[in-house]
Amino acid sequence: GAHCSRPTTPHTTRHQTADLSSRPHKRASVNDNSISSRLRAGDAAGVWLSLASPTVAEVVAGTEPAFVVADREHTAASVETVERITRAVDAAPGETVTLARVAWNDPVRIKRVLDTGVAGVIAPQVETADEARAFVDATRYPPDGERGLAAGRASEYGETLADYYATAGDRLATVVQIESPTAVDNVASISAVDGLDSLFVGPADLSASLDVFGAYDSEPFREAVTEVLDHSDVPVGTLAVAPEQVDRWRELGFDYQVVAADVSALQRGVTESLSRSISRLRRTASSPAVRTW
Secondary structure (H helix, E strand, O other): OOOEOOOOOOEEOOOOEEOHHHOOOEOOOOOOOHHHHHHHHOOOEEEEEOOOOHHHHHHHHOOOOOEEEEEOOOOOOOHHHHHHHHHHHHHOOOOOEEEEEOOOOOHHHHHHHHOOOOOEEEEOOOOOHHHHHHHHHHOOOOOOOOOOOOOOHHHHHHOOHHHHHHHHHHHOEEEEEEOOHHHHHOHHHHHOOOOOOEEEEOHHHHHHHOOOOOOOOOHHHHHHHHHHHHHOOOOEEEEOOOHHHHHHHHHHOOOEEEEEEHHHHHHHHHHHHHHHHHHHHHHHHHOOOOOOO
């Protein structure tokens, strides 16, 4: 695939001017499926799914984001839920694909979600190159890794198992999360792990681990993010839950973003609808309509 580079136009931030032209070119991953390519190209916008609902996933996929993330770390979603979400997304119009965030960087958890047919997997709290290498190994069949081989939805229940065995390593997007000072310190070696497609900064956990929870304009947080962006060998994404956050992360220089989340979008939409409706009802109450029946 083509190499991905950051913009050469500097972005001015509140605390500093980031010289993006000095940042490294992003190496092409061995994984060259469409979502991996879009992450490298920087034009992928995703939606985070926490509600563990295939119906919500299908509705979201109908808006045609590049990808959705089915979260298993902080939700009640089971492996079966992930499979149903993936099936719903695949059935929706457009080219949206499903990534799954596993609860932990564990080969058993990883292989089980991969068998559902997701397009890629995200591992939380990865702090060293060895942990990143173990993660990639868990997504690869022998002799390249240690993923167990079995018929499942990913291989059309065994109908295409031989082909899937031969090509799964190239099909799957592999993403690790950077969420601690240790991970920030090791970002260059983590991102250099062969077979890793992308890093994903978890802003809440990273800011909390820096003792500045939610203070995304604070100097410690911005310095940590700049360190990640400057030294990563692969594209770096993050999560935004409001339009103003999208602008903040773009100015810092992230390559791609999750730009919406189902829970916050639902809360915001219901709140706005209630506010408008209550206002209208109050106006109606003050000027009651004349009944004609």
